Amino acid sequence: MKRPMPQNGTDWETLKDQMSSLAEGDMDWRNGRTGMYVFYAGEDVLKVAKEAYTMFMSENALGPLAFPSLKQMEDDVVGMGLSLLNAPESAVGNMTSGGSESIFLALKTARDWARDHKKFDGEPEVVLPQSAHLAFDRASHYLGLKTVRVPLGPDLKADAEAMGKAITSNTIMIVGSAPCYPFGLIDPIEELSQLALSHDVWLHVDACVGGYFAPFARMNGVEVPAFDFSAEGVRSMSADLHKYGYAAKGASTVLYRADELQRYQIFDCEDWPGGRMVTPTAAGTRPGGAIAAAWAVMNYLGVDGYREKAAAVVSTRQKLQEAVAGNNRLHVHGDPLLGLIAFGSHELKIFSVYKKMYERGWFTSVSTDPQGIHLMLTPAHEQVIDDYIADLRESVEDVAGNESQADEMKARYS
Ligand SMILES: Cc1ncc(COP(=O)(O)O)c(C=O)c1O
Structure with missing residues (x-):
């Protein structure tokens, strides 16, 4: 809807007040009662991200010659990502605006690589486990690719054998997640890697959630299976900095085993x-702030800092997981290892429990097949998990005593 621009400007103090009033209806994510959208690792981390962001807010990473600082910081961030994810010396990557852009670029790169190396007799296809993020469908829609979703195994992880049967001569990529968004489970990447090698097909691991979390959880002793470039068949990965990297929003990495692969990503043109x-990524102008904030937070926390955050999140998840497992009306979906967990009920309509939790002030997400309540836990949840568990127990009892239960959730993004 059109609306007129004010004729005269307004002073910043007044505008700031107006914006604070606008924000009064927003979730208070600092209090830990939100289980999605914001990855809050404490005021000190936030301060570093904010100050670094504003220091480089006007600079543009489209111009590495003008801003060698940003080029250096991007190279450093990507380099840290590659070493955390066990990449070989030949590996390269870029920073992008988020998981969706990283996935878009990996698909475009795999498609263009396949055009040079394979013969198609139809539409190029992408074979995905049912739990892969729908960023793959969106990017496929933009790129003219057909997505082939394959049902999960009984453990809610990718079924490598079934995915193998879905591969055809038109397959340009197969996908595994580490972990998947709906349940927080790590797909059997080693098996998918064997599949990729035996079919000579591109394997992308979507580690948007786990890329900057799983390496630290593993250092803390969590038995994280191979999910990264240590599996030979993995050609590319997406790993987000604005999730468990605790960087400012607008920061992810897309990583490739070798620059012969990544070169299909780059757009180089002078016909105008x-x-x-x-332009290496999908953007023209590339915000310097997002790169600077990621660089600053990674160096501020260091391995020890990330390990500490990962330990807090994993123990919070374990606490919730034990509480859910100990409630005979609930069960956890699969066996999550990191910070994401979803749980459902065979007995109750779980969305009714969700509604009760929402009324008690908890704003989280859901899974739909199987239905569940879904949380992305962060260090902020350590302080409130006992309250969450107590409210969950009460909400379950409320619903158990009530006949009319909700079957559906309203779509979240409408
Ligand atoms: C596994 C996974 N992949 C990709 C994405 C998309 O990331 P973004 O929202 O940064 O585009 C998400 C977002 O939650 C995700 O969980």
Whole structure:
């Protein structure tokens, strides 16, 4: 809807007040009662991200010659990602605006690589486990690819054998998640890797959630299976910094085993009057703030800092997992290892329990097949998990005593 721009400007103090009033209806994510959207690792981390962001807010990473600082910081961030994810020396990558862009770029790169190396007799296809993020469908829609979703195994993880049967001569990529969004489970990447190698097909691991979490959980002793470049068949990975990297929003990494693969990502053109332009990612102008904030937070926390955060999140998840397992009306979906957990009920309509929890002030997400309550836990939840568990127990009892239960959740993004 059109609305007129004010004729005269307004002073910043007044605007700030207006914006604070606008925010009064927003979730208070600092209090730990939100289980999605915000990854809050404490005021000190936030301060570092904010100050670094504003220091480089005006700079543009489209111009590495003008801003070698940003080029250096991007190289450092990508380099840290590659070493955490056991990449070989040949590996390369870029920072992007988020998981969706990283996935978009990996698909475009795999498609264009396949055009040079394979023969198609139909639409290029992407074979996904049912639990892969729908960013793959969105990117496939943009890129003219057909998605083939394969049912999960009984453990709610990718079924490598079934995925193998779905591979055809038109398959340009197979996908595994580490972990998947709906249940927080790590797919059998080693098995998918064997599949990829035996079919000579591209394997992408979507580690948007786990890329900057699982390595630290493993250092803390969690038995995380191989999920990264240590599996030979993995050609690319997406790993988000604005999730468990605790960076400012607008920061992810897309990583490739070798630059012969990544070169299909780069757009290099001079057929216009504005001169040659080389853009490695989907954006033109690339915000310096997002790169600077990621660089600063990674160096501020270091391995020890991330390990500490990972330990807090894993123990919070374990506490919730034990409480759910100890409630005979509830069960956990699969066996999560990191910070994401979903749980359902064979007996109750779980969305009714969700509603009761929402009324008690908890704003989390859901899974739909199987139905469940879904949380992405962060260090902020350590302080409130006992309250959550107590409210969950009461909500379950409320619903158990009530005949009319909700079957559906309203779509979250409408
Ligand atoms: C596993 C997974 N992949 C990709 C994405 C998309 O990331 P973004 O929202 O940063 O585009 C998400 C978002 O939650 C995710 O959980």
